[in-house]
Amino acid sequence: MKKILLAVALLSPLTKTSVFAQADYQADSVFIRKIFNTALSEGKSYEMLKTLTQDVGPRLSGSAGAAKAVEYTRDVMKQLQFDNVFLQNVMVPHWVRGAKEQGAIVIGKQKISVPIAALGGSVATAKEGLKARVIEVKTFQELRDLGTEKVKGKIVFFNRPMDPTRLNTFEAYGGAVDQRGAGPSEASKMGAVGCIVRSMTTRLDDIPHTGSMRYASGAPIIPAAAISTNAAELLSKTLKEKPETEFYFKQNCETLPDAPSHNVIGELKGVKTPAEYMVVGGHLDSWDFAQGAHDDGSGCVQSIEAVRLLKVLGYKPNNTLRAVMYINEENGLKGGIAYADSAKSKNEKHVAAIESDRGGFTPLGFGIVGTPAQKAKIMGWQKLFSAYGIHELGVGGGGADIGPLGPQGTVLLGLIPDSQRYFDYHHASNDSFDKVSKRELELGAASMAAMLYLLDKYGVN
């Protein structure tokens, strides 16, 4: 087979970048094995996640929990003796849910309570709540086709499920989340007085999943909430039998003035080119009623752990390596934007950025955003990852928080874990520590450390 492989290698577009010296390959294999062994036998990520999720707890931007999370992750990186640990000021939106929402399907005098959660950014209903007839649609087009006459004064109910047949659940989410993000304004443009959305999950259960929405400028502002998938099924069935069915909901959320918060950054100083940066990160904020274990406590502790692993293994980086906890991914992305702005204004050259924001599940690959040559170079490291289940390099993108670095020429990488369970917990009260597997979390951290090591050692060009 040797001849064939050589022939392929000579002709392959990957050749120049993917073949590295046998000696390096051996050394890299050994070092990456050490990274994984250390993560799996003496890892700290699970313990950190326990504290972040159970002691710190929910941490929506602007909340006391978010401030506590900033302190905690800063303290952790100081205790780990990173070379430099600091905060970056970020002004963030400050939305609060207020008293627990109420929701009910109303059939004449019968009221059936259903699990409901205000969407992030929504306004409250009137104090007495909102009750109106319901019009169910699956798409914006269907809504527009109904015409304002049929929608006026009603609550629009978006009920298009995530497509369960998509293997990658993020694709299924992408195919449904317009209902939550833009649905309320689409509804109000047609005269609706309120909007409810089927929760973004493929499961049938009683747990509402929140998430951010944005009011389109010019459209009337109406209250919006998510109901559980079981409630959506029941409401849909009821409407078919009794079209005069009403929906009632009451919520008390409000948007307060922007609040001061922080990105949290810890670094290992580079030895050769300390003014060039490579970062690993996750976002520190979570929704207000969730421990945010998978979204994205996992990404935060994996990022700290990735840098810690290289440090305890005595690796001296060429570039300055940073673990970054971005604030406000959920409802504003202000942390990611502030981080990129700061990098630009300080002329900190960011060579590569890795993000973990798809849950602490078994890692399967990395998405890569870069030039074809950069992608090919990184994909050339596949062989070094195969022993660890990482088999998809280059499929998919980076991540929301690191996106703003893209225009600076930074290569963006996103950890791609198994996605099957992510939307069981996403933006919901059951996204708790007990849903995270220690080994799966550790494998993700080790994968990120290994990728960071290779990026640092070989660069991206």
Add this chain to the structure above:
Amino acid sequence: MKKILLAVALLSPLTKTSVFAQADYQADSVFIRKIFNTALSEGKSYEMLKTLTQDVGPRLSGSAGAAKAVEYTRDVMKQLQFDNVFLQNVMVPHWVRGAKEQGAIVIGKQKISVPIAALGGSVATAKEGLKARVIEVKTFQELRDLGTEKVKGKIVFFNRPMDPTRLNTFEAYGGAVDQRGAGPSEASKMGAVGCIVRSMTTRLDDIPHTGSMRYASGAPIIPAAAISTNAAELLSKTLKEKPETEFYFKQNCETLPDAPSHNVIGELKGVKTPAEYMVVGGHLDSWDFAQGAHDDGSGCVQSIEAVRLLKVLGYKPNNTLRAVMYINEENGLKGGIAYADSAKSKNEKHVAAIESDRGGFTPLGFGIVGTPAQKAKIMGWQKLFSAYGIHELGVGGGGADIGPLGPQGTVLLGLIPDSQRYFDYHHASNDSFDKVSKRELELGAASMAAMLYLLDKYGVN
């Protein structure tokens, strides 16, 4: 690239078997997509698993639960209108745990209770329990090196953890389980009066994991139990500080006479060669205190579902396809042996057998046991599986229950799911329905159906 691929194809040892006509490839792709879509959108496996684990519940061989499981799975396959559903008589061991065990670390007058579970097949202690000093070892060699003088009259405590650095947790299990299976007799040969074993899991928690053991002929028979990993850590620490520490345990288990039970079989009759068989299966029995959701309720319902999927999609098999629920994998393998014996005596040619007994987790591949040509042929279907995350064909073996078919020339395949969480639950009370992800379970069932389809359509030679 076409020329290169052709060149490789012409020289590759896989060529003859792996290249199939483009038209077939298209048709197979479409059909396999239908299998996955149906499993993910209208699958029955999760619902069946709920009944098997929550309504039927624990089902150790010889128990009323096992009898109920036989009835339930037979009834399900009848309701699904499989062509033929029948039971196969099997005599199985009948071990019972009796009253709940007690265990304690005893330091002078202080008693610290610890979670404990008798090993399957163990004898009881005396009625008043067993109390003795403890000798901790990691290996049989270490035990033998101590000599009978130091071991006599003591309880041997096997405390070698599963190696957390093995990516494949089954390898870590394989490297530690000798302590449970053969440890009691190794200990008694050296004069020990009892044996306790660290639970087979990489987690540190308070849940004891049982499992089968066997007494070596000629060795004195002593009671044996597993203690939780936290208890093992505590005992080990205590022994270092106070070597005179004793351990106390009391258990009431006993082995009753063998009992009648059954394998449960449902089939779709083959159209071309009905006297040739292809089977998918899992084992119906579980440990007595576990719902057996991952071990192996999942494998049972996936097997039924795999056959159901082909049936509802209107596939007319060439060979007779069977879903087989083997009884008694946990403590005797009598079902697997009886099945193979029956196949042989009835001259039923078994071409291929698939087993799922590694949990209902995201499927990653299939192990294959066959001739090199058979393996190569099956591995040549890789491309048809890649869209579904199945990327490891041919790594690993078949399964315990189908092993006895091997000498009949049957090609053996084992579904290989992600293994990271399996030993968190294995043989323990937390192996319950809520630990199974609907989508992960369904993907496994679909993968088995797709493999069964390809085996049936193309054969193994």
